[in-house]
Structure formats: C-alpha cells, structure tokens
Amino acid sequence: MNNVLLETVILSxxxxxxxxxxxxxxxxEIPSIGGEHLTDDGNFDFSNIKRIPTSFFKKMKSGHxxxxxxxxxxxxxxxxxxxxxxxxxxxxxxxxxxxVFSVRVNPEKAVPAYICxxxxxxxxxxxxxxxxxxxxxxxxSREFAAKVILPLPSLPxxxxxxxxxxxxxxxxxxxxxxxxxxxxxxxxxxIEMFGDSAINPKGWSLKPVGELASKFSDGPFGSNIKxxxxxxxxxxVVRLQNIGVGEFLDDDKAYISEEHFAELKxxxxxxxxxxxxxxxxxxxxxxxQPDWLNVAINKADCIQFRPDxxxxxxxxxxxxxxxxxxxxxxxxxxxxxxxxxxxxGRLRGLEVPLPPLNLQQEFACRVVAxxxxxxxxxxxxxxxxxxxxxLQYRAFRxxx
Numbered sequence: 001m002n003n004v005l006l007e008t009v010i011l012s013x014x015x016x017x018x019x020x021x022x023x024x025x026x027x028x029e030i031p032s033i034g035g036e037h038l039t040d041d042g043n044f045d046f047s048n049i050k051r052i053p054t055s056f057f058k059k060m061k062s063g064h065x066x067x068x069x070x071x072x073x074x075x076x077x078x079x080x081x082x083x084x085x086x087x088x089x090x091x092x093x094x095x096x097x098x099x100v101f102s103v104r105v106n107p108e109k110a111v112p113a114y115i116c117x118x119x120x121x122x123x124x125x126x127x128x129x130x131x132x133x134x135x136x137x138x139x140x141s142r143e144f145a146a147k148v149i150l151p152l153p154s155l156p157x158x159x160x161x162x163x164x165x166x167x168x169x170x171x172x173x174x175x176x177x178x179x180x181x182x183x184x185x186x187x188x189x190x191i192e193m194f195g196d197s198a199i200n201p202k203g204w205s206l207k208p209v210g211e212l213a214s215k216f217s218d219g220p221f222g223s224n225i226k227x228x229x230x231x232x233x234x235x236x237v238v239r240l241q242n243i244g245v246g247e248f249l250d251d252d253k254a255y256i257s258e259e260h261f262a263e264l265k266x267x268x269x270x271x272x273x274x275x276x277x278x279x280x281x282x283x284x285x286x287x288x289q290p291d292w293l294n295v296a297i298n299k300a301d302c303i304q305f306r307p308d309x310x311x312x313x314x315x316x317x318x319x320x321x322x323x324x325x326x327x328x329x330x331x332x333x334x335x336x337x338x339x340x341x342x343x344x345g346r347l348r349g350l351e352v353p354l355p356p357l358n359l360q361q362e363f364a365c366r367v368v369a370x371x372x373x374x375x376x377x378x379x380x381x382x383x384x385x386x387x388x389x390x391l392q393y394r395a396f397r398x399x400x
Contacts, residue, residue, distance in 0.1 A: 001398045006148035009110040016063020016096035028053035031094040037071035037082040063093040068112040070103040074137025080128040084116040088375040114158035121392040161395045175381040198325035200353045208347030218344040235261040236296040242278035243339035269296040274305040279341040286321040315364040
C-alpha cells in the first residue's frame, strides 16, 4: 500500500458562493449547501435548506455539486466535517456556498467513497486540520490537499474496504433511526394524552409557566461565569450546548471551582430540574438534569425550572416545552436582531395547558419505559461506534 498526497488523486477542489444580500428558503430554486447541512455520519440534513437563483447558479464558475463529490467544511467551528454525495443525492442540481469545499476524486486513481471514509476517520480529520489557521473564525485553505497523506491500496482493495465500512455504517444508521423513532414515540404519546399544546383540545386550565415552578431561574450574569473561570474539574456548568431536545448532552464539559460556585449557589441546579435552552436550534428546548449529575450551575440563556410537584412533574413540562406547537406559541415572545431568543421573563408568562397530576404521572411512567429502551439502543450504538472506529483504524493500515 502506497502513501500519497490527496492532491495527487483529485480532479478539482472548489468552493462556491452566494448572491450578495444572502439567501433564504425561497430566494431561488437551486439548493445552496453550507456547513450546517453536513452531518456527523457523513450524510446531509436538508431540513433548513436555502436556495440560490438558477441564473446565479449558471454563472458560477465553481462549486457545482455532482454525485461522488466529497464536501468538506472549510471554516468555523465544524471545520473538517466531511460528507459524501451518494449517487441517490436528492437534488439534480446543487451548489456549495463559500464555507464548503467540493472535492472531486479522479476515479482512475482512487475510489471516491474510499477517500471520503479516510477523511472521516480520526486520522483523516487530524490530517485535514494540519492546515487549520486563524484564531477567531479559523479554517483551512486549498493547501490542505497538499498536506493530507493517505494510504492508497489498489482500486479493488479500496472498493473492498468501502463495502465493509458501508455495511458497518448501515448498522449504525439503523440504530440511530431506532433512537429517533423512540424520540418520536414520546412526542406521539404526549399528543395522544394531552393534545396539541397550542390548541388545547381537551380544555385543560391554562397557567403561566412561571406559576408551575417552585424555582424559575436564569443563570448568573455573563461576567460572573466566563471561560476564564473554567477549571479542569469542580462543579459542572450547564451551557446551551448541553441542552438537547429531551436529552442532556454530556459531550462538551465545563466546570468552575467549588469556591466560585459557593458565591453563586443560588443558581444551583439539582437532578430532576428541567433545564431550558432559550437560544440556538431550536430556540426553545428542554431536558431533565440526570440523576448522575448531583449538582450543577446554569449559564445565561439556560433557564432552570424546578417543578412545583404539587401540580406538575418534570417529564410533562420537559415534553411540553419540546413540542413544536409550544415553540410556535413562543415565537411572538422571541426577540433579537441576528439570533432570536426568549427571555426568562417572557417565558415565565407563557400560558400552557395544565392537565391533572395523575395523568401527568401516567405519562411519566410511559416515558420511563421508552427511556429504558433508549438506554439499550444507545449502548448498542456505542458498541457499533467502537467497532466502526476499529474497522477504520485497521482499514487504513492495510490490516482489514
């Protein structure tokens, strides 16, 4: 197996553009693909696709997307994220914007899917980022292709590796799909039991969100918790990136010292508190602080809701706030020039349905049953992720 530079096996390396003034979902006919559309599994999420006019697309000298292209985010927080344009790509015509590179592989020298698999591996990502430059909004240049060294066996061997990795990836995709279906099941159970929160078809009494909490608190003012306060361990800081839709996201950890926490103890978050994100995507989302996180502190834009257990429980409130209908109800309360957010005061006054507590408790029991299934699927997915990483490691060392 030979080691070669990426630049020796590609036909083109291009970036695209967008018209002056920006684009939107209805500003044209041709999909404009940005870094936000590339997913961690090497595919795409087109749920928020923007479009450029056909006339602009036809004038573009570079950045047109074709099947078997490899798309790579070239700047920003997700620099190096890579996705593959499969033959069944949903758009006949599409373009990348100025934040994405389109790499076209010479099929006489390499199998495009093999190159993509390598670039998505731990070693491939590391190789791409060797060209990273810049501090505030850094990124990579076209020169990255002259710095990425990749192992290149024969074409038949490349295809064999692709077949093995594709099969392993398909198993991971099925497990992720099963988890997504379980998330949808919780939504369906909520609608079945309580109805659409915006319409309130069962006629439950309406109460302001703030009146349902025994504690309703935003995080400390920004200067009270800054990145300079973070320590290697101590008290966990709940940030926006930790609040998922119905799930506490544990990947991105930050801590402050116990001494600093003592000065901000009134912002203490405990297991069972509902943590509400009021900025980001979606603009309103919630999760429950897990039992294993004994104590934490929330940052600004992360609201702590401690249920008044005499009238409401955490699973109901969490699911209620995650309903698309609830976010739609809150749209008129959101403010911001560039990024919409809903303030704690405005969220406090949002009126929501309050069903009987015994019905909420029945819902909580059903949610627990679903969560047990999710734990099993997540463990299986973790095993498959470890297997996939092992296959990648061995594949690009000629050991598969």
